[in-house]
Amino acid sequence: MRFVSADTGGGLLTEDYELVGLIATAAVLVEKPHRTASLSRVKYADPYNYDLSGRQAIRDEAYLAVELAKETKPDVVHLDSTIGRIEVRKLDEPTIDALTITDRGKEVWKDLAKDLQPLAKSFWEETGIEIVAIGKWSVPVRIAEIYSGIYTAKWAIEYAKENGKAIVGLPRYMKVEIRPGKIYGESLDPREGGLYGEIEAKTEGIGWELYPNPLFRRYMVLEVWRE
Secondary structure (H helix, E strand, C coil): CCEEEEEEEEEEECCCCCEEEEEEEEEEEECCCCCCCCEEEEEECCHHHCCCCCHHHHHHHHHHHHHHHHHHCCCEEEECCCCCCEEHHHCCHHHHHCCCCCHHHHHHHHHHHHHHHHHHHHHHHHHCCEEEECHHHCHHHHHHHHHHHHHHHHHHHHHHHHHCEEEEECCCCEEEEEECCEEEEEECCHHHCCCEEEEECCCCCEEEEEEECCCCCCCEEEEEEEC
């Protein structure tokens, strides 16, 4: 099977490792053997003006995934929202009320469904491709999460070149390496079968360091500075 998936990850941090806002939404095309992306796209957000309720992330993921899916024609689209593998085109208010999620989560999805249900329904009618809210159980979603971390590193490089320094947090259980002309990222979870990704980037003129976030287990911090 061929999958398109999307996820948002990576955040700008203060010197005290507090989250300012999220940075990168990545959409990926994943094909067998399902360890990395055949193609990727990114949408950057303004971390200084970010809605951390979840609405902005899910909305950005859906629209970016559909954009990539129109180009690549996968078998299915996976979104990073764990609400029971439900097709987004079916998310009317009674269905949302029946979900086994928090009341706050239901309110978020009722708001999101105003845009995303018509989007998913129209896309399904045009292509026959379902958009499924499957969440972290999906390997393609995890690959998208890794790519969001890689693109966060790319954003940090550009930010540091302009402002002198950047401190960003990566998604859970992953690391990055800044190499000449590219950025490589991989899962740190040995149970995931070696998931990884790589993108091209202008990496000259910077220094970098990767280390564990002292406030949150399972997360790594990337510092980048202009040399």
